[in-house]
Amino acid sequence: MLVGGAGQLKLTKDGSVLLHEMQIQHPTAALIARAAAAQDEITGDGTTSSVLLVGELLRQAERFIAEGVHPRLLCAGFDKARKKTLELLDEVKISSGELPERELQVSVACTSLRTKLSASFADKLAEDIVDAVMCIYTPKQELDLFMVEVLHMKHRLAEETKLVKGMVLDHGCRHPDMPKHLKNCFILTCNVSLEYEKSEVNAGFFYTSAEQREKLVAAERKFTDDKVNKIIQLKRAVCTPENKKNFVVLNQKGIDPPSLDLLAKEGIMALRR
Incomplete structure (x- = not known):
């Protein structure tokens, strides 16, 4: 202490x-x-x-x-x-060539972890650490350890630690009709706003009739729908009955309910920020 x-x-x-x-x-x-x-x-x-x-x-x-x-x-x-x-x-x-590569890496990890943790927990955690590093390892490139995220779960035991080979998000789909589980997918990652946003500068629009107001609303909606339709077109182009692929969208920005509804009708799983 x-x-x-x-x-x-x-x-x-x-x-x-x-x-x-x-x-x-x-x-x-x-x-x-x-x-x-x-x-x-x-x-x-x-x-x-x-x-x-x-x-x-x-x-x-x-x-x-x-x-x-x-x-x-x-x-x-x-x-x-x-x-x-x-x-x-x-x-x-013992030469490194005399042991399988994974077994050697696990042994090295165990040697280091057992000085800090109990033997049983260190043995389990060593395998998860080696698997996590191998998931992000690319030959002839520097290892980016920031690609491995450690999440602390309260009210859990250390022995319940497990490795998830993929992405862990704190929420699921925001539309009830979207698929909850998909396999064999194309994944589109984007940073595009799929919702109505106010302009960054002070702007005003003045209309003299209800028709002009309706045209304004339709134009605002069309601006977002066009981007959603491009995603739908991409999905239809790459996901064919022959390859039986599914489609997932991971968007760093927001997706409004009308856009979610359009994507759900196409069987696309969309996750926003």
Whole structure:
């Protein structure tokens, strides 16, 4: 538990977070903290292990120095131990080519997660993490982790965590006649307003008869209906009886009820913002 200067509380088991939040003044401790931070930047894990290992080596070295051993001799001993450790690691290491790719990735994820979570939960979460990364992985392109969204569900257990391979929206269709479940679909994503909107500037229209008012309403409606009809034409062009495809529209802007009604009559599932 960390208590900030303003009284805020932070609970964490991550050694990297602890080192960044703590105000370290001792020069040797600051040097150890920088070494552990470098370990975290390079490998993403092992911060706490680095601090414990270096601390134990220094504690043992202090005992030998108290007995009169020269520090240079201790440094030479540490260097020999480092070389021997690397030799032992070369003997016991398993090449990445000896394991299936997914099994190797799950093992790496488990190794990191088990330092923060219980073993049973870490094993389950590791598989979901690997599957999530593989869903957004594209060869020869930088991985965009912002394509993976983590949603926190209140009043649920951590063991109920699951991966959804797709998009999760907080609402469904806004029209009762629209299909609720579709497979084998074409998906159109757009950022087009399919509803009546007021102009961004102050504008006025003056009419002298009811007929002019009706023409204005019809023209406003036609402006939106034309865009909806273009979507319907696209659906008819790509969804044929031969391929038995369905059509889904994901719109970042709004869709008004008349537009939803037109899309529902064509069997199109439309989701708005």
